[in-house]
Amino acid sequence: MLDEIFDNFSKNSIFKNKRTLQANYTPEVIRHRESEIKQIASILAPSLRLEKPSNLFLYGVTGTGKTLSVKYVVSQLLEKAKTGGFNLRIIYINCKLKKVADTEYRILAELLSALGKKVPETGLPTDSLYKQFIEIVNEEDQLLILVLDEIDQAVDKIGDSLLYNLTRLDSSLKGSQISLVGISNRLTFVDTLDPRIKSSLSEEQIVFHPYDAVQLKDILTQRATEAFKEGVIGDGVLDKCAAYAASEHGDARRALDLLRVAGEIAEREGGNVLEMKHIDQSEQKIEKDSVLDIVKSQPKQFQLTLLSIIENARNYNGTAFYTGDVFEKYSSFCQEARAKQITQRRISDIIGEFDMLGLITTKVISRGRGGKTREIRLAINKSLVEKVEGILRDNLSV
DNA sequence: CGAGATTCATGTGAAGTATACCTTTAGGCTTAA
DNA sequence: AAGCCTAAAGGTATACTTCACATGAATCTCGTA
Numbered sequence: 001m002l003d004e005i006f007d008n009f010s011k012n013s014i015f016k017n018k019r020t021l022q023a024n025y026t027p028e029v030i031r032h033r034e035s036e037i038k039q040i041a042s043i044l045a046p047s048l049r050l051e052k053p054s055n056l057f058l059y060g061v062t063g064t065g066k067t068l069s070v071k072y073v074v075s076q077l078l079e080k081a082k083t084g085g086f087n088l089r090i091i092y093i094n095c096k097l098k099k100v101a102d103t104e105y106r107i108l109a110e111l112l113s114a115l116g117k118k119v120p121e122t123g124l125p126t127d128s129l130y131k132q133f134i135e136i137v138n139e140e141d142q143l144l145i146l147v148l149d150e151i152d153q154a155v156d157k158i159g160d161s162l163l164y165n166l167t168r169l170d171s172s173l174k175g176s177q178i179s180l181v182g183i184s185n186r187l188t189f190v191d192t193l194d195p196r197i198k199s200s201l202s203e204e205q206i207v208f209h210p211y212d213a214v215q216l217k218d219i220l221t222q223r224a225t226e227a228f229k230e231g232v233i234g235d236g237v238l239d240k241c242a243a244y245a246a247s248e249h250g251d252a253r254r255a256l257d258l259l260r261v262a263g264e265i266a267e268r269e270g271g272n273v274l275e276m277k278h279i280d281q282s283e284q285k286i287e288k289d290s291v292l293d294i295v296k297s298q299p300k301q302f303q304l305t306l307l308s309i310i311e312n313a314r315n316y317n318g319t320a321f322y323t324g325d326v327f328e329k330y331s332s333f334c335q336e337a338r339a340k341q342i343t344q345r346r347i348s349d350i351i352g353e354f355d356m357l358g359l360i361t362t363k364v365i366s367r368g369r370g371g372k373t374r375e376i377r378l379a380i381n382k383s384l385v386e387k388v389e390g391i392l393r394d395n396l397s398v
Numbered sequence: 399c400g401a402g403a404t405t406c407a408t409g410t411g412a413a414g415t416a417t418a419c420c421t422t423t424a425g426g427c428t429t430a431a
Numbered sequence: 432a433a434g435c436c437t438a439a440a441g442g443t444a445t446a447c448t449t450c451a452c453a454t455g456a457a458t459c460t461c462g463t464a
Contacts (some may be wrong), residue, residue: 126443322408372455
């Protein structure tokens with residue numbers, strides 16, 4: 001019985017090579033980023049003579065090819081370094097991943113494990129991680145390029161001590177040198193930094209502008225011809241994808257995701273043509289999945305808080321509500337679920353974190369004599385909210 | 399009527415606590431010379 | 432005497448609590464026109 005399914009599946013696939021649509025895929029030719037790539041390359045090029053390249057900072061909203069461009073240049077560099085016998089090392093870290101790299105300690109731990117050194121996830125003093133890091137780097141003379149993706153998020157959360165320490169690391173290194181490549185979504189990011197860090201970090205800057213619809217279409221076409229078999233893409237599908245993404249400030253990653261998921265949906269339906277309707281379905285599915293992933297990965301107290309927010313959002317039906325309301329609801333949920341109750345102080349912080357995650361929007365307002373508080377609104381659409389609520393209730397048995 | 403004081407409900411910062419985990423160290427036991 | 436194991440001691444990060452002060456506009460108070 002299953003044989004049939006499997007056979008059908010492999011035979012009728014509309015994909016030729018799905019990998020080319022995945023986020024971490026680096027195509028051989030990167031379109032519409034030639035000048036940026038050249039700039040990055042020329043800035044990092046001194047590393048091939050084992051000279052320290054300037055620290056570099058890249059800006060641009062999500063999906064404008066920052067990460068891709070850097071990775072591309074880096075892989076080329078490594079190749080050159082290998083044939084030339086240089087001792088060049090490049091480490092890429094995404095600072096955004098919750099539970100992996102959202103504190104100074106954890107980012108350092110990540111850094112060390114990239115260098116092949118396992119460190120415990122708690123218990124060690126942070127300086128000792130710096131010490132270990134310096135030790136490893138000093139083992140042999142080398143040039144280290146550190147790519148920190150999404151550092152704006154990290155700095156928002158943990159302050160700039162990490163960057164400060166990293167920029168000052170040079171002095172304790174003997175034969176080796178470190179260059180930093182920071183990647184940020186927010187253009188205003190460096191302005192929030194301590195001036196000392198700012199000057200040393202942003203020796204060079206490159207801004208990535210969003211793709212326009214035509215460029216997006218071009219990119220999609222390029223990838224799609226690699227990814228799909230011939231003739232499976234219906235009329236106007238790529239245009240629609242591009243248009244969608246262009247309206248989302250030119251986010252190419254989103255466009256590619258859209259196309260890939262649409263392909264998967266079409267395939268599962270057993271059809272052999274990718275049609276417009278699949279794009280619509282895909283759009284919903286992507287949003288749903290990403291929100292659900294975030295929600296599921298939250299710790300218990302966060303989930304309880306979120307559930308209280310949802311409950312309040314229903315009661316207030318669109319109008320905003322306040323921290324006090326959420327805490328009250330939260331308290332009753334805690335009793336119901338027999339969970340340990342957390343203080344309002346902490347709930348306030350948690351609400352702030354949900355705001356950062358984009359699940360809700362908040363605004364600190366003063367209600368005059370009614371005091372000062374956060375005005376909270378859910379930022380998820382209705383059908384999704386029900387789904388989320390279901391999961392949460394299930395999970396927490398409330 | 400209007401300037402200044404008061405007030406409310408919570409934001410926000412700093413310091414403290416509990417827990418889980420890590421390294422170091424000292425003591426005790428075993429082994430081998 | 433050397434080697435190995437174990438448990439206690441001393442230390443840290445993290446998530447949370449406690450304490451204390453900061454906010455800022457609506458509202459109140461009271462002197463003045």
